[in-house]
Amino acid sequence: MSLRIVVCVKYVPDATGDRHFAEDLTLDRDDVDGLLSELDEYAVEQALQIADEADDAEITVLTVGPEDAKDALRKALSMGADKAVHVEDDDLHGTDALGTSLVLARAVEKTGYDLVICGMASTDGTMGVLPAILAERLGVPQVTLLSEVSVEDGTVKGRRDGDTATEHLEAALPAVVSVTDQSGEARYPSFKGIMAAKKKPVTSWDLSDLDIEAEEVGLEGAWTKVDGAEERPARTAGTIVKDEGEGGKQLAAFLAERKFV
Amino acid sequence: MAEVLVYVDHVDGAVRKPTLELLTLARRIGEPVAVALGAGAADTAATAAEYGAVRVLTADAPEFADYLVVPKVDALQAAYQAVNPAAVLFPSSAEGKEIAARLAVRIGSGIITDAVDLEQGDEGPVATQSVFAAAYTTKSRITKGTPVITVKPNSAAPEAAPAAGAAEALEVSFSEQATGTKVVSRAARESTGRPDLTEAAIVVSGGRGVGGAENFPVVEALADSLGAAVGASRAAVDAGWYPHTNQVGQTGKTVSPQLYIAAGISGAIQHRAGMQTSKTIVAVNKDAEAPIFDLVDYGVVGDLFEVVPQLTEEVKTRKG
Ligand SMILES: Cc1cc2nc3c(=O)[nH]c(=O)nc-3n(C[C@H](O)[C@H](O)[C@H](O)COP(=O)(O)OP(=O)(O)OC[C@H]3O[C@@H](n4cnc5c(N)ncnc54)[C@H](O)[C@@H]3O)c2cc1C
Ligand SMILES: Nc1ncnc2c1ncn2[C@@H]1O[C@H](COP(=O)(O)O)[C@@H](O)[C@H]1O
Numbered sequence: 001m002s003l004r005i006v007v008c009v010k011y012v013p014d015a016t017g018d019r020h021f022a023e024d025l026t027l028d029r030d031d032v033d034g035l036l037s038e039l040d041e042y043a044v045e046q047a048l049q050i051a052d053e054a055d056d057a058e059i060t061v062l063t064v065g066p067e068d069a070k071d072a073l074r075k076a077l078s079m080g081a082d083k084a085v086h087v088e089d090d091d092l093h094g095t096d097a098l099g100t101s102l103v104l105a106r107a108v109e110k111t112g113y114d115l116v117i118c119g120m121a122s123t124d125g126t127m128g129v130l131p132a133i134l135a136e137r138l139g140v141p142q143v144t145l146l147s148e149v150s151v152e153d154g155t156v157k158g159r160r161d162g163d164t165a166t167e168h169l170e171a172a173l174p175a176v177v178s179v180t181d182q183s184g185e186a187r188y189p190s191f192k193g194i195m196a197a198k199k200k201p202v203t204s205w206d207l208s209d210l211d212i213e214a215e216e217v218g219l220e221g222a223w224t225k226v227d228g229a230e231e232r233p234a235r236t237a238g239t240i241v242k243d244e245g246e247g248g249k250q251l252a253a254f255l256a257e258r259k260f261v
Numbered sequence: 262m263a264e265v266l267v268y269v270d271h272v273d274g275a276v277r278k279p280t281l282e283l284l285t286l287a288r289r290i291g292e293p294v295a296v297a298l299g300a301g302a303a304d305t306a307a308t309a310a311e312y313g314a315v316r317v318l319t320a321d322a323p324e325f326a327d328y329l330v331v332p333k334v335d336a337l338q339a340a341y342q343a344v345n346p347a348a349v350l351f352p353s354s355a356e357g358k359e360i361a362a363r364l365a366v367r368i369g370s371g372i373i374t375d376a377v378d379l380e381q382g383d384e385g386p387v388a389t390q391s392v393f394a395a396a397y398t399t400k401s402r403i404t405k406g407t408p409v410i411t412v413k414p415n416s417a418a419p420e421a422a423p424a425a426g427a428a429e430a431l432e433v434s435f436s437e438q439a440t441g442t443k444v445v446s447r448a449a450r451e452s453t454g455r456p457d458l459t460e461a462a463i464v465v466s467g468g469r470g471v472g473g474a475e476n477f478p479v480v481e482a483l484a485d486s487l488g489a490a491v492g493a494s495r496a497a498v499d500a501g502w503y504p505h506t507n508q509v510g511q512t513g514k515t516v517s518p519q520l521y522i523a524a525g526i527s528g529a530i531q532h533r534a535g536m537q538t539s540k541t542i543v544a545v546n547k548d549a550e551a552p553i554f555d556l557v558d559y560g561v562v563g564d565l566f567e568v569v570p571q572l573t574e575e576v577k578t579r580k581g
Contacts, residue, residue: 015511015530019393039512097362098371124393126511127374128355129362132330136363141441142330145355147505157445161505163354164272168445169329175442181495181512182505223371223405227387230398235542235556242549243563248571251543252579254559258541260463260487260520261579 003057003151006113007047008104008134009040009076011069012124019124024219025226026094027124029066036072039119041186044076046179047117048187050151058082060111064092064103070202077197078189085111089206094219097127103217104130105137106210115156118178120145131178141171147182263291263347266340268360269309269317270352274301276308278460279352281419283412284312286379288422290386291347294318296340296431298333299325303428310426312419318343318431329442330356334363336433341368343431346407348386350379353411361411370406377416377517377538386410394511394534414459415517450506458490458507463520464539466492466509467502468532470525470546470565474502480524483569486576492516492536494526510535524565528553545569 013019017032044061051057061076063069064087073084087107095103108116116138121128135142143149146158146169156175160167161182189197207214215221241250255261265287270277280295287293295309295317302319309317318340324332337360341349349364351357353375365372376388386408390399402408458464465487467480477491484491493503495510509516511531521539526532528544528551536542537556544553549562561568 015394019396021397025399096371098366101366120512123511127358127362129358129372129374132359132362133366136334136366139438141438142359143442144329144359162356163450163506165447165449167329167447169442170445171442223365223403224373224401225404226399226401228400229392232391232396232398232537235558238542238554238556238558238560240549240554240557240560240562243561243568245567246571247545247561247563247568248573249575251545251559251561251568251572252575254543255487255520255576256579258520258558260541261576 003051003054004112004114005047005051005057005059006108006111006116007040007043007059007061007076007081008116008118008130009044009061009063009072010037010119010122011035011063011065011072012037012122015123021229024094025229026219034068034071036075037119037123039121039123039181041079042179042181042183043117043119044079044081045186046149046183048080050115050149054151060085062104062107062111063087064100064107073202074197075189077200078193079187080193083200084202086202086204087206087210088204091207091214091218094222095217096222096224097125097129097133098223099217099221101130101133101137103210103212104134106212107205108134108138110205110210114173115151116176118176120178120180131176135176138176141175143169143171143175144178146177146179149177149179149183264294264315264344265291266337266344266346266349267293267295267314268337268351268357269295269297269305270354270357271297271301271305274304276305277352278419279412279414281308281312282414282417283350283352284309284314285417285420286412287350288313289379290381294344294346295426296337298336306426306428310424311421313422313424314426315424317426317428319428320431320433322433324435324439327444328440329444330359330363331441332435332439333360334367335436335439336431337364338367339433340431341407348408348410351411353413358411361409365409368406370409371403372409373401373403374411376410376412379410379412379416391538394530395537413515455484456488456490458492458509458514459516461490461516462518463487463489464492464509464516464518465489465522465524466494466526467497467524468494468526469496469500471497471502477503479566479569483522483573483576486573486580494532523553524569526553527551528556
């Protein structure tokens with residue numbers, strides 16, 4: 001039987017661009033280019049490697065996001081995923097992590113899955129909680145923050161390098177996995193991959209396709225509220241000296257002045 | 262006064278510093294009730310009490326160590342039901358965030374992660390967060406259910422405030438999911454003897470400019486002269502020169518020390534995300550155009566192999 005893998009990928013504003021807030025204190029997506037979150041490329045890569053090892057596997061990439069989020073799906077398809085699902089609805093504007101996880105959970109269930117693979121965190125929200133929430137909502141094991149992952153005989157195994165220990169983890173499928181940026185460089189799409197991606201199917205769903213009411217998501221349905229956002233004051237210009245042989249001593253004098261030595 | 266649940270991060274009963282900060286912040290919202298799980302849980306009570314815990318709920322069972330996260334979620338849910346708190350606070354560790362998130366779903370509450378400050382507002386706790394690689398500071402609150410908030414290390418100075426804090430056994434029944442993810446083996450990381458990166462008052466980091474694993478002792482020597490922790494950029498980690506646990510930045514640790522010294526680091530946005538909120542920033546880089554210089558209080562344009570050893574010697578001399 002075929003191994004059904006769903007990879008959750010997010011379309012995010014480029015971190016090297018000038019990210020800021022819109023008037024309603026949601027992310028302003030107008031002025032910054034978007035792209036497939038680099039941390040989700042690692043998830044796509046691990047899905048491709050797991051599929052390679054399996055007798056028969058099918059990879060679906062899934063995103064919840066605006067119209068432009070299709071770019072993220074195309075990129076994942078050009079890397080080698082088989083098909084894509086795009087959940088898009090005007091009522092999704094301003095949805096928070098709990099709302100997004102509800103939409104993802106329903107979409108994953110509707111797609112059908114044995115293994116869900118996520119990135120370790122989104123590069124814009126950087127919460128890193130969605131995979132755990134998704135596992136909770138789906139009622140399946142979470143095997144998260146893996147720097148190494150493999151699937152064999154219906155079992156997913158992985159290594160988690162934590163703050164205080166390295167753990168080897170194991171769970172029976174179906175399961176939700178997340179992988180870190182230590183899991184191995186993601187491949188670049190080949191020209192052939194880019195051409196092939198144009199013909200791969202992209203299914204679009206809206207909230208009604210997933211039996212979700214508008215009130216359950218979006219800014220109104222959010223469980224958290226941002227009351228204010230302030231730009232961090234620019235750091236006042238510091239002293240910069242060129243080393244003419246005394247740079248280390250000058251630095252030491254500065255540290256002494258600030259009472260660090 | 263309302264009670265606030267505080268999840269205790271401990272290693273065999275030794276409470277880690279971020280939990281003391283959490284207990285300190287919790288007192289702004291209500292009376293802290295600590296929850297400690299696993300081996301040594303009851304041993305945390307004295308410390309938790311010293312920092313203001315009015316009660317310490319403890320539970321130990323093999324499940325906490327043998328299976329990932331869910332047994333602890335079950336325990337926190339039991340504590341939530343027993344206490345009916347005004348808020349539930351966790352340290353922003355990988356585990357803390359995952360427990361918090363799953364608890365939030367179960368109790369139908371909103372969640373805020375990675376707060377760097379917490380105060381009591383008219384409509385409940387208000388969390389300060391640092392977003393977009395610390396370019397913005399936001400204030401947020403939770404509008405549904407009992408606020409579940411995770412707080413970053415170094416968000417407050419721990420202040421002792423002795424309270425009764427007796428250990429009480431917490432009754433936990435494990436859910437069906439509790440044994441879903443087995444921890445097959447666990448190897449504790451060896452301590453380097455240096456301060457913990459996220460807790461250190463001073464951090465000295467090396468980047469690609471350090472040029473190789475064999476040169477990192479230059480960075481370590483400076484760190485040791487200052488009693489500092491050692492950090493590294495992702496370029497240095499990816500090259501295999503320093504362990505990933507020492508990586509500073511978006512996909513590594515966020516540090517906010519009194520002093521951050523960057524040697525041979527360019528200052529890419531993803532690195533800045535992890536160190537931008539440091540109080541004083543110093544850099545040594547041979548490229549005068551490196552973006553790290555936009556952040557510094559003091560910068561030296563020069564070769565780190567000249568500047569850093571000289572600095573180390575001078576620090577040692579001054580310290581005597
Ligand atoms: C999704 C994502 C997540 C990321 N997460 C992180 C993260 O968590 N942390 C992180 O650090 N990066 C992260 N990065 C990578 C980041 O974009 C940069 O590539 C990285 O920070 C560069 O490291 P560096 O400054 O050491 O190297 P470089 O950018 O190559 O800079 C090296 C610097 O050393 C200087 N130099 C060289 N020799 C000397 C010498 N002898 N003396 C003095 N100076 C010298 C050079 O002038 C240069 O400025 C991430 C990237 C992505 C896409
Ligand atoms: N809108 C989204 N669409 C698809 N996947 C998402 C979305 N948001 C988050 N994810 C997935 O969840 C992971 C963690 O996200 P977060 O908890 O937001 O940091 C990401 O790396 C993605 O795999």
